[in-house]
Amino acid sequence: MAVSQTNLAWATLLDLAPAEPRRRRLHDRLAHALRSAIREGRLVEGAVVPPSRVLAEELGCSRWAVTEAYGQLVAEGYLSARVGSATRVSWSPETAASGPAARVVPAHPPVRYDLAPGLPDLRAFPRRRWADAVRAVAGSAVHYDLGLPDPAGHAVLRTTVAEYLRRSRGADAQAATVSVCAGVTDGLVRTCRALRAEGITDLAVEDPGWGRLRAAATSAGLRVHPVAVDQDGLRVEDLAQGPARAVVVGAAHQFPTGAVLSPPRRSRLVRWAREVGGFVIEDDYDAEFRYDHHPVAVMQGMDRNRVFLLGSVSKTLSPALGLGWLVAPPAMAAALRAANPVAVAPPVLDQLALATFIERGWYDAHLRAARRRFRTRRDLLVRTLGAEVPEGRVAGTAAGLHVLLHLPDGTDTAAAVAAAAATGLRLATLADYRSGQSAEPALVLGYGNIADPEIPPAVTLLREALRRGQSGP
Incomplete structure (x- = not known):
């Protein structure tokens, strides 16, 4: 069966039937079964294999057969063992690939600041x-x-x-x-x-x-x-x-x-x-x-x-x-x-x-605290936008978890979003939520899942993204 959620490989189905004459010995068959489970992805990198004594008891064999199989797989690089620590799977298709070309490079850096709408304060x-x-x-x-x-x-x-x-x-x-x-x-x-x-x-x-x-x-x-x-x-x-x-x-x-x-x-x-x-x-x-x-x-x-x-x-x-x-x-x-x-x-x-x-x-108490927190955060965001993006106009009732920032005609909001993503800032445009094309440039800025101290640097990145979006690549 599959590896458990605790990342322990103690309950992985192992086929110990002899496939070839040269694998008639139990420790060879066990090594082959474990190697196959690892290469097929049933045992993932980092999974803990059972102690040799435990696996020997489950298989009804000598502990020597298990330690021999583990030693063979350690030598081949499929397992890693350290004194005082568990034996773990150390092979995966990704780690097996060699050279920097095999590494996947993300299109954008990780999100540093999240001004996209849709989430509450997950920290709270x-x-x-x-x-x-x-x-x-x-x-x-x-x-x-x-x-x-x-x-x-x-x-x-x-x-x-x-x-x-x-x-x-x-x-x-x-x-x-x-x-x-x-x-x-x-x-x-x-x-x-x-x-x-x-x-x-x-x-x-x-x-x-x-x-x-x-x-x-x-x-x-x-x-x-x-x-x-x-x-x-x-x-x-x-x-x-x-x-x-x-x-x-x-x-x-x-x-x-x-x-x-x-x-x-x-x-x-x-x-x-x-x-x-x-x-x-x-x-x-x-x-x-x-x-x-x-x-x-x-x-x-x-x-x-x-x-x-x-x-x-x-x-x-x-x-x-x-x-x-x-x-x-x-x-x-x-x-x-x-x-x-x-x-x-x-x-x-x-x-x-x-x-x-x-x-x-508890729900009412949570909502009271959240309203105070979000009101302060919204006020901070509006003030910071007014100072850093004076050409923008904030619209919408003082409610919810987002504001709508209208921008001057001709602003390329799609380019600004792309430029912001390259710096780790997540944004959304009004056009993302229209059923057709929108001729009105505006950004939908969420403040639910961003901490108060992160708002000033996030708005600074927003200002720079708007400028880069206007100037082009």
């Missing part, structure tokens, strides 16, 4: 509290919690999420309408499948917007129609000109423009859904982070019968957790389950850990 992940939550549920979970999970999610987390959304986001949610999923993209795929089963084949999306949401809708069999966004959010009046009967919208904080859907447009969008017999799919992806006042309530609370609500902890805790939720209109709950018969909920213990994390107040 509440490791101790999360470990406490996992430990608590691992010790208290009843035996039937360890069986096959409910595809809709564990009842405890569904109840906890419904209560959290009611008190913190103004949602009209009940446990029966909540489904636990792997994140917003997973929730959108499930929603689109249900809509298609109900006869809805066309979906409107914000332009610019997350490309993954467009891809998710397409993968579920819907036709996607981009709709423009301005300073008041989605242009709802443009929906009537298209065939879509459903729309995905970031009402609280649109990505990447940073616009907030205005109250008149919120009302108009809900009215549109009622008139066409359609649905609004609300992506509430980072609405917890509002710095000028309290977060705006979700649209789902305006009409739970016409609005789906998607959320996750990817922007608040970590995308590595793979935990999110979907609140469906009550009449669509059965259609949602029927359209996703093989949907798999996240691991039950992780679900229960999140429920515990929320119930004990």
Whole structure:
């Protein structure tokens, strides 16, 4: 079987059958079997092979046969042994290749500063509290919690999420309408499948917007129609000109423009859904982070019968957790389950850990600390941009984990991104999130996963990249 995750080669399948007359002796056959496992990649470089006594006991042979085989492979360079240390595999196809030409040289240096959007502060992940939550549920979970999970999610987390959304986001949610999923993209795929089963084949999306949401809708069999966004959010009046009967919208904080859907447009969008017999799919992806006042309530609370609500902890805790939720209109709950018969909920213990994390107040405490940290970091980034890139204009509400930096006409943002990458600075352009070509030069700068002291040197590199991008190679 394969090498274990602890990088120990103690359980590797070895074929000791004599393949040739000259390999009739056991230590020759063992050396051949180990050599083959290494060359075939079943034993990777750095893997620890068993002590000779242990392997001899497993094979039912003398320890001498094992030490002879190990000695042969050490002499050939497949193994390395040091006194007082384990014997390890020292060969791989890469190390076997000779000469500098065999080494792969990366196209760009490693990322030194990350100003691309999409991540929270991974350094601030509440490791101790999360470990406490996992430990608590691992010790208290009843035996039937360890069986096959409910595809809709564990009842405890569904109840906890419904209560959290009611008190913190103004949602009209009940446990029966909540489904636990792997994140917003997973929730959108499930929603689109249900809509298609109900006869809805066309979906409107914000332009610019997350490309993954467009891809998710397409993968579920819907036709996607981009709709423009301005300073008041989605242009709802443009929906009537298209065939879509459903729309995905970031009402609280649109990505990447940073616009907030205005109250008149919120009302108009809900009215549109009622008139066409359609649905609004609300992506509430980072609405917890509002710095000028309290977060705006979700649209789902305006009409739970016409609005789906998607959320996750990817922007608040970590995308590595793979935990999110979907609140469906009550009449669509059965259609949602029927359209996703093989949907798999996240691991039950992780679900229960999140429920515990929320119930004990740790999630709210984490969000309060994160809001203070991100507000300070955003202010620092805006001030530094104003000093170092005065020709730029920062746009977007004081919220979320990114800002939009508009640049003068004629700025080659693609060249600037390439120049920045050569210095270890990761950037993203507005054009990356448009469905078509963008004539408006702008950069989408994320500040979630960069430390405060890194912002000034990162912006200095950004300034230089913009200058090099303008001057050409």
